[in-house]
Amino acid sequence: DQQVKQNSPSLSVQEGRISILNCDYTNSMFDYFLWYKKYPAEGPTFLISISSIKDKNEDGRFTVFLNKSAKHLSLHIVPSQPGDSAVYFCAASAIAGGRGSTLGRLYFGRGTQLTVWP
Amino acid sequence: NAGVTQTPKFRVLKTGQSMTLLCAQDMNHEYMYWYRQDPGMGLRLIHYSVGEGTTAKGEVPDGYNVSRLKKQNFLLGLESAAPSQTSVYFCASSSRYEQYFGPGTRLTVT
Numbered sequence: 265d266q267q268v269k270q271n272s273p274s275l276s277v278q279e280g281r282i283s284i285l286n287c288d289y290t291n292s293m294f295d296y297f298l299w300y301k302k303y304p305a306e307g308p309t310f311l312i313s314i315s316s317i318k319d320k321n322e323d324g325r326f327t328v329f330l331n332k333s334a335k336h337l338s339l340h341i342v343p344s345q346p347g348d349s350a351v352y353f354c355a356a357s358a359i360a361g362g363r364g365s366t367l368g369r370l371y372f373g374r375g376t377q378l379t380v381w382p
Numbered sequence: 383n384a385g386v387t388q389t390p391k392f393r394v395l396k397t398g399q400s401m402t403l404l405c406a407q408d409m410n411h412e413y414m415y416w417y418r419q420d421p422g423m424g425l426r427l428i429h430y431s432v433g434e435g436t437t438a439k440g441e442v443p444d445g446y447n448v449s450r451l452k453k454q455n456f457l458l459g460l461e462s463a464a465p466s467q468t469s470v471y472f473c474a475s476s477s478r479y480e481q482y483f484g485p486g487t488r489l490t491v492t
Contacts, residue, residue: 273422296479307472307483308425353424357479370481374424
């Protein structure tokens with residue numbers, strides 16, 4: 265049973281426009297959320313994160329929004345660039361797990377392939 | 383500072399053969415992880431470790447074993463490879479929440 269879901273396997277956006285990638289989660293214990301970016305033949309790289317005490321976090325062209333009541337987060341990329349074309353993974357973690365079986369463990373969605381065309 | 387490295391980068395095995403994938407990190411991270419990535423399935427956790435000498439099962443542990451004898455190394459073993467284990471394997475490490483990934487090992491089992 266997937267606890268983190270990315271329901272759109274792909275997204276195509278024109279260069280300069282906004283890209284919005286969505287993610288839903290089911291576990292109310294999740295309190296830290298991350299986005300990773302992955303190019304072909306490379307490992308995923310950390311992009312941006314947000315704690316559940318916030319509803320927005322910005323880093324340059326990337327902004328993550330968190331709606332805890334809806335158990336939904338989104339990643340906005342403005343403006344989109346061709347170099348942003350990659351697979352984007354949403355991930356979630358429960359910080360308060362304590363040392364043991366859950367602390368540090370991330371639960372990943374299945375990813376969204378973003379294509380930014382000129 | 384190499385970050386997370388994985389050996390080998392590519393491997394082809396025949397069904398029933400065994401092999402070990404090596405992951406090394408130079409960031410002094412406590413936590414290390416092994417994932418597999420298959421088309422349409424995202425990243426699935428195989429095993430992980432919260433410290434030297436400890437290991438725990440993840441989401442898809444069957445057919446794999448791991449060892450963490452040294453803090454900087456995390457080994458993933460396949461005792462008897464099966465075609466269903468054809469995948470790209472990623473190792474990661476972390477000190478808190480952000481995990482840092484290696485470049486991956488592409489394994490094909492024929």
